[in-house]
Every structure is written in C-alpha cells, then in structure tokens.
Amino acid sequence: MHNHSDKPFLGFGIGLRAEHYQDILEQKPSQIDWLEIISENYMVDGGKPLYYLDAIREHYPMVMHGVSMSLGSTDPLNYDYLKKLKNLIERVEPKWFSDHICWTGVDQKNMHDLLPLPYTEEAVVHLADRISEVQDFMGRQMLVENLSSYITYSDDVMTEWEFLSAVTEKADCHLLLDVNNIYVSSFNHHFDPIEYLEGIPAHRVWQHHLAGHSNKGNLIIDTHDADIIDPVWALYEETARHLGAVSTMIERDANIPQLAVLLNELEQARRIATPFYYQ
Numbered sequence: 001m002h003n004h005s006d007k008p009f010l011g012f013g014i015g016l017r018a019e020h021y022q023d024i025l026e027q028k029p030s031q032i033d034w035l036e037i038i039s040e041n042y043m044v045d046g047g048k049p050l051y052y053l054d055a056i057r058e059h060y061p062m063v064m065h066g067v068s069m070s071l072g073s074t075d076p077l078n079y080d081y082l083k084k085l086k087n088l089i090e091r092v093e094p095k096w097f098s099d100h101i102c103w104t105g106v107d108q109k110n111m112h113d114l115l116p117l118p119y120t121e122e123a124v125v126h127l128a129d130r131i132s133e134v135q136d137f138m139g140r141q142m143l144v145e146n147l148s149s150y151i152t153y154s155d156d157v158m159t160e161w162e163f164l165s166a167v168t169e170k171a172d173c174h175l176l177l178d179v180n181n182i183y184v185s186s187f188n189h190h191f192d193p194i195e196y197l198e199g200i201p202a203h204r205v206w207q208h209h210l211a212g213h214s215n216k217g218n219l220i221i222d223t224h225d226a227d228i229i230d231p232v233w234a235l236y237e238e239t240a241r242h243l244g245a246v247s248t249m250i251e252r253d254a255n256i257p258q259l260a261v262l263l264n265e266l267e268q269a270r271r272i273a274t275p276f277y278y279q
Contacts (some may be wrong), residue, residue, distance in 0.1 A: 007096060007206055009277075010034040010061055010247035014262050014272050021052040028059050031263045031270075036249050037163065039066040039097065043084045049188045053092070061093050061245075063207065065176075069099040069142065071130050072117045077197055082137055089138065096206060098143035099177045100166065101127065118153035119163040128170035135173065140233060143206055144168070145176040148184035160185065161199030168204045175200065178209040178247070179236045180228070194234055197242040205243050210269060211251040233272060240276035248273060 011033030016024070020040075024032070033057065042049050066085065070078070102117065117123045133142055147162060158166070167250060168175055177200065186193040212227050228250070239246075250265050 013249040034061040064097040066099040119156040131171035143176040148181035240273040245277040
C-alpha cells in the first residue's frame with residue numbers, strides 16, 4: 001500500500017453545503033467518510049450554519065477549507081480573520097485546515113477571485129514566510145491548494161510543480177492537490193499533467209479536490225458547478241497511481257444537485273482510486 005505512514009487517510013468525502021444539511025443529518029450516509037467545510041461560512045455568531053455544523057460534526061470527521069487568507073498578497077496577514085479562524089478550529093477540531101496559494105487582493109481590496117503568483121524564487125520566499133507565520137499563530141501545519149490558472153507571467157523561472165514543491169518544503173506545510181485544477185491549467189497552458197504529478201512531493205499531498213468546470217472552447221474555467229468530466233476522472237486515476245492513498249472529496253459550489261448525485265460521484269472516485277490505495 002503506497003501510504004506514507006505519517007499521512008492521515010480519511011477516505012472519501014464531500015464538501016458540506018447548506019442544501020444537504022438536513023439530508024446528511026437524517027440519513028447519515030455511510031458512503032461519506034468525512035466532510036469539508038468552507039471556513040468563512042461558519043465564522044458567525046450562532047444561527048443555523050453553526051447549529052448544523054455542531055450536529056453533523058458528531059457523526060463525521062471534518063476538515064476546514066478557507067478562501068480568504070490571501071497568502072500571496074503583499075498586504076499584511078489579516079489577524080482579525082486569523083483569530084476567527086483559530087476559534088473555529090478550536091470548535092470544529094478539524095483533521096486539518098487549508099487555503100489557496102494565491103492572492104485575493106491588495107490594499108484591502110478583495111477581488112473575490114483567486115489570482116495566481118509568478119513562479120519566482122522571490123514569490124517562494126514570500127509565500128513560505130506567510131504560510132509559516134499562519135502555522136506559528138495556529139500552532140499547527142496547514143494545507144495549501146494549487147489554483148487553476150488562466151494566465152502565466154513572463155518572469156516565471158520554474159514550473160508550477162517546482163514552485164509548489166519549493167513552497168511546501170520551505171514552509172513545511174502540506175498540499176491540497178486539486179485534480180480538476182491540474183487538468184484545467186494543463187489544458188490552458190499546454191503542459192503534461194503526468195509530468196506535474198511526477199514533480200510533486202507525494203508525502204506532502206494530504207488531500208484531493210475533484211470538481212467539474214466550464215469549457216469555453218479555448219479556455220477552461222474552474223467553476224465547480226458541473227459533473228466531473230471523463231478526462232478529469234482519468235487524471236484522478238493517474239494521480240492515485242502516482243501518489244497513493246490521499247483523502248479525496250467532491251467539491252460542488254453552484255448548481256448543487258441532490259445529495260444522491262454527489263454520492264454517485266463519490267462512489268466513482270472510490271472505485272477508481274481504491275485499487276491503487278490498497279495494493
């Protein structure tokens with residue numbers, strides 16, 4: 001079994017969305033091994049989200065995924081945000097927490113978009129320092145996620161996988177490898193996704209996202225609003241072959257279907273990956 005003994009394996013999960021609160025609580029589907037929450041949705045005082053979070057947490061392990069840390073920005077880290085996040089971590093007791101390798105704005109303006117960084121030595125140092133600062137404040141390691149990107153920078157000096165390897169090594173953090181994002185970026189920038197997988201430090205990959213996207217013909221946009229497509233399933237199979245057992249989840253943020261639809265996709269992920277996870 002290609003499991004790195006120090007790497008926890010939670011199995012197969014989904015992103016917890018409000019549309020499914022009631023079903024999950026009533027049915028407690030056994031196909032779901034764990035759940036990922038969007039941290040920002042629960043950084044509130046009281047109310048329905050926290051009620052359901054506490055109730056569902058009794059039955060499933062959870063991880064937390066954030067979208068607004070803006071690790072790549074040149075603005076100082078937002079400690080009001082980090083304190084709220086730390087409080088939520090104490091409440092949820094997640095297996096881990098994550099955010100994206102990107103910047104979401106500068107000068108206090110949030111662009112509400114995940115913007116990529118140039119792949120330079122300077123950017124490696126900048127990101128790793130900020131990840132280290134977050135980890136020191138939280139008293140635990142975090143996971144960072146690869147983006148799907150639509151642009152590259154002329155001053156890139158390394159590939160995306162070299163960049164991710166350098167950042168995670170320097171910050172001593174883990175990777176949330178989004179398989180759909182690798183597919184999207186490889187399509188948009190014409191690189192070989194297998195070369196990407198071979199260039200990633202396997203022991204640092206603790207989680208996968210699987211999702212659907214929108215194909216605009218010459219450009220693919222990562223929208224998390226559709227079924228996972230066959231080429232992404234094929235790439236997931238290669239990912240399992242190369243990286244071994246990694247906690248995997250289905251991410252859906254819009255056009256949210258019935259829970260049963262996601263559970264079908266989850267079973268497909270399980271069928272594809274399991275032969276490689278337990279060899």
